[in-house]
Amino acid sequence: MTEARSGRPGPRRTLSEQAILDAALALLAELGAERVTIRGLAARVGIAPNAVYTYFPDKAAVLHGLTEQLLGRVHDTQSGESSLPWRDRIHALAHDLRTDLLAHPGSVHLLLGDSMDGPNARAIGTAMLAILADADLDPNAAAHAAHLLNVHILGSVALETTDQAVATDRFQWGLDRLLDGLTTYAATQRDHPRS
C-alpha cells in the first residue's frame, strides 16, 4: 500500500520501510511483542517517533508488515519435500510455524490481532491447500480444513504454558486427532459423493 516513490528522494533517503520492519523484528525477538512500539522503533533506527509515520500510516500498518515478515520466515523454511505423504507434510508445516511463533515471544497475539491477508499469509494458505489436495478433500472442505489447522496452530501457541514438554505433547496429540477427523471426512465423501 505505502510505496516508496523514488521520483525525488528528498534530503537523503536515510531509511526504508524494510529497515523499520527489520528493527521491529529485532525488537520482537529481543524484547517481546509488547515492547515493539513506535517510539522504540524510532529510537532503534535513529529517527524521531513521528518520522515513522512517513513510512507507515499508523501502528497497525507496522504490525501488519511485521506479521508478514514473520510468516515469510516460515514460508522460506519449508520449501520442497513434496514426496512425503500429506500427513507428514502437514506435520512439518505445523511444526515449523509453531516453532517460529515460539521463538518470538508474544508474536501469536500479534497475528491474532492482525488481518493476516498479506502475500506471505496467502502463500502459507495455498501451501496448506496444496498439501490437503492429496488428502481427497473437495475444495470447500480443503478450505475449511486449512482454516481449522490455522486455528489449531495459533490457538495452541496462544494457550501455551511455560511447560514446553507437555505443550508439545498436547499440540501433536490434538493435531493427530484433527487429521484423523479429516481422514474420516474424506472417506465418507468418497463413499457418498453428493450427500
Next chain:
Amino acid sequence: MTEARSGRPGPRRTLSEQAILDAALALLAELGAERVTIRGLAARVGIAPNAVYTYFPDKAAVLHGLTEQLLGRVHDTQSGESSLPWRDRIHALAHDLRTDLLAHPGSVHLLLGDSMDGPNARAIGTAMLAILADADLDPNAAAHAAHLLNVHILGSVALETTDQAVATDRFQWGLDRLLDGLTTYAATQRDHPRS
C-alpha cells in the same frame, strides 16, 4: 487472593471488588476490551484511578477477575441436560462459550492473555471432562481432548472475521472433524487397550 478483611471497615465501605468487576464487565460489553482500563473503571465507579489498587494489586489481577466473570456466565447458562449424547452436549457447551465470547468484543484476547486458572475456568474444564467421560476416552486422553476443545473454541473466535455466517459454518465443521477424530481415537483405544 485479595480478601476484604471486615475487621474494621475504614471511613465507609463505598465499594467492593465485585462492584469494580461489574463495571469492568459493563465497560467490556459496551466499549470493547481495549477500553476496559484502570482509569475508565475508576471513572465509572466514581473514584480516583489509584484507588483501584486498594482492591486489586495490578491491572492483570483486574483482568483475571474479569475473565472469571465472563466464564461464570457461560457456566451458568449450560447447567443440566445430561440425558443427551456426549457429542450434542459438547456442541451445546462449545456453542454457549463461543456465543458469550462474541457478545463481548475483544474478550477472547483477554482470555488468551490470562492464565485462566480461576474457579470458573476450572468449573468449565471439569464440565468438559465430565462429558468426555462418556466418550470412552481414558483420563489422559480426556484431558488432552478438553484442551483441544479449548484451543478450537478460543482460536476460532480469535480468528473470526466480520462474516458471521461463514465463521459459524467453519466453527461447526471444524468441531465435527475434531469430534470425529476423538471418536476414532476412542475406538482404537477400545481395540488396543495398552499400546
Next chain:
DNA sequence: ACCTGAACACCGTTCAAGT
C-alpha cells in the same frame, strides 16, 4: 482500610515548521 492529588514514565498520533 480506603481515598485523594500530584507526579513519573510511558504510549500513539498530530501539527507546524524546516530541508
Next chain:
DNA sequence: ACCTGAACACCGTTCAAGT
C-alpha cells in the same frame, strides 16, 4: 519527501498525605 520539536490525549503505577 523526509525529518524535527512540541504538544495533545491518553496509559499503568507509585508516593505522600489525609480520614
